[in-house]
Amino acid sequence: MMPPDQETTNTTSPAKYMAKKNMENLCSSRVDPSAGSSTSNNVMNPSCPSDNNNDQMQDQHHGTPAQFSVSRVSLHPITLKFEDVSYTITLQNNKTNRFFTSSTKPKPTRTILNGVSGVVKPGELLAMLGPSGSGKTTLLTALAGQLQGKLSGSITYNNHPFTSSIKRKTGFVAQDDVLYPHLTVLETLTYAALLRLPSKLTKEEKIEQVEMIILELGLTRCRNSIVGGPIIRGVSGGERKRVSIGIEMLVNPSLLLLDEPTSGLDSTTAQRIVATLRWLAKGGRSVVTTIHQPSSRLFRMFDKVMVLSDGCPIYSGSATSVMDYFASIGYVPGFNFVNPADFLLDLANGVAPDTKQDDQLEFTRPANLDDQNTLKQSLISSYRKNLYPSLKDEIHRTFQDRALGKNMSSSRGSEYQWTTSWWLQFTVLLSRGLKERKHESYSGLRIFQVMTVAIFAGLLWWHSDTNHIQDQVGLLFFFSIFWGFFPLFNATFAFPQERPMLTKERNSGMYRLSSYFFARTIGDLPMELILPSIFVTVTYWMGGLRPSIITFIQTLLIVLFNVLVSQSVGLALGAILRDVKQGITLSSVVMLVFLLAGGYYIQHIPEFIIWLKYISFSHYCYKLLIGVQYSMNEIYECGLGEKCRVFDYPAIKALEIENLAWDVIALLVMLVGYRVMAYVALRKG
Numbered sequence: 001m002m003p004p005d006q007e008t009t010n011t012t013s014p015a016k017y018m019a020k021k022n023m024e025n026l027c028s029s030r031v032d033p034s035a036g037s038s039t040s041n042n043v044m045n046p047s048c049p050s051d052n053n054n055d056q057m058q059d060q061h062h063g064t065p066a067q068f069s070v071s072r073v074s075l076h077p078i079t080l081k082f083e084d085v086s087y088t089i090t091l092q093n094n095k096t097n098r099f100f101t102s103s104t105k106p107k108p109t110r111t112i113l114n115g116v117s118g119v120v121k122p123g124e125l126l127a128m129l130g131p132s133g134s135g136k137t138t139l140l141t142a143l144a145g146q147l148q149g150k151l152s153g154s155i156t157y158n159n160h161p162f163t164s165s166i167k168r169k170t171g172f173v174a175q176d177d178v179l180y181p182h183l184t185v186l187e188t189l190t191y192a193a194l195l196r197l198p199s200k201l202t203k204e205e206k207i208e209q210v211e212m213i214i215l216e217l218g219l220t221r222c223r224n225s226i227v228g229g230p231i232i233r234g235v236s237g238g239e240r241k242r243v244s245i246g247i248e249m250l251v252n253p254s255l256l257l258l259d260e261p262t263s264g265l266d267s268t269t270a271q272r273i274v275a276t277l278r279w280l281a282k283g284g285r286s287v288v289t290t291i292h293q294p295s296s297r298l299f300r301m302f303d304k305v306m307v308l309s310d311g312c313p314i315y316s317g318s319a320t321s322v323m324d325y326f327a328s329i330g331y332v333p334g335f336n337f338v339n340p341a342d343f344l345l346d347l348a349n350g351v352a353p354d355t356k357q358d359d360q361l362e363f364t365r366p367a368n369l370d371d372q373n374t375l376k377q378s379l380i381s382s383y384r385k386n387l388y389p390s391l392k393d394e395i396h397r398t399f400q401d402r403a404l405g406k407n408m409s410s411s412r413g414s415e416y417q418w419t420t421s422w423w424l425q426f427t428v429l430l431s432r433g434l435k436e437r438k439h440e441s442y443s444g445l446r447i448f449q450v451m452t453v454a455i456f457a458g459l460l461w462w463h464s465d466t467n468h469i470q471d472q473v474g475l476l477f478f479f480s481i482f483w484g485f486f487p488l489f490n491a492t493f494a495f496p497q498e499r500p501m502l503t504k505e506r507n508s509g510m511y512r513l514s515s516y517f518f519a520r521t522i523g524d525l526p527m528e529l530i531l532p533s534i535f536v537t538v539t540y541w542m543g544g545l546r547p548s549i550i551t552f553i554q555t556l557l558i559v560l561f562n563v564l565v566s567q568s569v570g571l572a573l574g575a576i577l578r579d580v581k582q583g584i585t586l587s588s589v590v591m592l593v594f595l596l597a598g599g600y601y602i603q604h605i606p607e608f609i610i611w612l613k614y615i616s617f618s619h620y621c622y623k624l625l626i627g628v629q630y631s632m633n634e635i636y637e638c639g640l641g642e643k644c645r646v647f648d649y650p651a652i653k654a655l656e657i658e659n660l661a662w663d664v665i666a667l668l669v670m671l672v673g674y675r676v677m678a679y680v681a682l683r684k685g
């Protein structure tokens with residue numbers, strides 16, 4: 001392989017660069033006779049090996065690499081500059097401390113980043129190196145404009161602070177891939193394209209872009225495989241990572257930030273990913289990546305390197321000069337030197353270069369903590385003395401920064417304009433949600449659960465009649481409780497589960513919260529309404545309730561209304577608490593209290609707590625069900641040969657059924673109110 005500096009100087013366009021890389025790949029890694037003839041017209045594919053033939057076949061359909069989406073040069077090159085970036089967090093006191101420390105005592109703080117500076121110009125690939133916990137992710141998140149909290153220093157993008165327009169031109173691939181596990185690779189990229197690419201492109205053109213990305217990232221072989229996740233097995237880790245990169249590549253970002261894109265991957269796959277990043281950089285993009293332990297061949301692909309030690313920089317500058325710099329301040333690699341990254345990470349950990357041979361290492365005493373700290377301090381001082389002044393000059397050379405000290409978290413500028421319409425966002429999100437949740441909505445287990453309860457309830461109340469009024473009232477109360485619990489629990493899961501995805505997509509400006517909210521809540525409706533409809537149909541007729549179609553339809557509508565209200569409560573709890581466990585715990589408490597206050601178990605609630613009855617949606621549902629089931633003057637046999645009015649039956653009388661319209665209004669208020677609460681909680685993030 002040629003040295004990186006030579007590669008860089010010879011490269012004129014990404015397409016040529018990739019063609020050349022492809023040639024190198026064919027020579028160095030494997031000889032593929034079928035590919036040999038087409039190398040001049042072929043893109044180097046950072047893919048699973050067997051993709052190549054497939055890709056070449058598709059190549060003929062899509063034309064030459066020069067026409068590929070990602071081979072386009074960046075339309076808005078961005079120079080990223082950051083100067084003296086510092087980030088401090090306030091540590092939370094633990095519970096024990098809270099009792100013993102006085103409230104006036106300031107909370108302890110911790111500096112995560114301390115005076116970090118750097119410049120990344122279009123066409124450059126910057127790698128951030130450092131031990132675990134040195135602040136790489138924090139810095140990258142700050143550069144992506146997504147770090148909440150107290151950030152000082154300056155981060156500018158073409159001399160401007162972070163704005164929504166920069167947000168749109170920035171791609172951020174987080175360390176943990178947040179993807180929908182049940183969608184295929186093709187579906188994942190297609191939905192992202194439909195949401196992220198501007199409305200001026202037709203659907204077909206957007207899909208064409210997806211096909212190109214799939215081709216370019218070598219995902220052809222797994223295009224129809226589901227992405228998978230921790231529970232369900234899907235594509236491999238490397239393929240998932242490429243899908244995440246592909247989502248960001250779709251919008252042809254001018255600034256691409258990636259957190260550990262090669263973690264957990266074999267060295268060949270890691271090299272392919274870094275080759276892709278380098279290729280993207282050569283198209284005029286500024287690319288910043290954190291990386292844990294790059295091999296020496298990966299290291300050679302970087303243009304710039306930044307080394308962090310405990311949040312402080314010990315090097316920031318050209319990758320080719322890094323060894324010379326450390327040599328100039330007295331640190332040269334030892335006898336067994338192989339990889340510059342190992343050497344740099346040792347230094348960042350405060351471990352001096354080892355001059356002994358491997359077989360002597362086991363006898364070497366590890367450096368103590370004081371020695372390590374002394375070495376780190378010395379490297380930080382050297383950086384400030386030797387590198388920082390020239391870096392500062394470079395930052396100020398091209399143009400004077402205007403935005404020093406601006407609050408980086410103010411990322412929502414007024415110029416924000418959505419790339420797609422509300423309606424398109426809504427329909428795409430609705431379709432994606434239905435596809436993603438198809439397996440759980442239409443799960444056999446869920447249908448079995450509801451059907452079994454329906455049949456057993458029908459058998460237990462088999463042909464009950466009005467003379468057994470208590471049984472019938474019990475059945476109606478069961479309707480209101482069962483169809484209060486079930487949707488409430490299902491809805492509580494909705495937002496906590498989707499929150500990481502929502503945060504990621506909203507941070508990249510993909511869609512409005514309102515379009516997501518409506519799509520998410522409407523998408524759940526079919527199954528949420530079909531199951532109770534089947535349940536009521538089975539149980540109503542088996543249970544011997546009033547044999548009237550009108551009453552049956554009214555009963556069904558009331559139950560469905562109750563489902564929507566309880567779903568609203570679940571959505572609000574999930575959105576406010578954000579945590580499934582807390583949500584479920586609170587849901588069960590709420591539901592049990594509503595059940596007790598519903599009016600069936602207790603008719604004479606003490607005055608001071610009677611308000612519970614009025615906030616219980618089960619109470620209104622139960623009242624409505626009784627109200628439509630029995631007519632005003634209906635009678636039942638209350639003793640031997642004795643007839644009583646149904647409405648005088650104590651459990652019904654206590655409900656004070658007079659004007660059912662108020663109960664409908666109360667449920668309506670709850671339906672809207674809880675949904676608004678859920679929306680506001682989501683908006684607050």
Ligand SMILES: Nc1ncnc2c1ncn2[C@@H]1O[C@H](COP(=O)(O)OP(=O)(O)OP(=O)(O)O)[C@@H](O)[C@H]1O
Nearest residue numbers: 089112130131132133134135136137138139290292
């Ligand atoms: N909000 C926070 N609260 C508490 N500690 C934090 C917070 N954010 C960052 N840290 C701490 O700051 C340090 C730097 O974290 P960061 O994730 O940036 O490190 P990193 O270099 O990316 O590590 P790794 O390579 O393991 O991902 C860590 O010790 C982390 O625990």
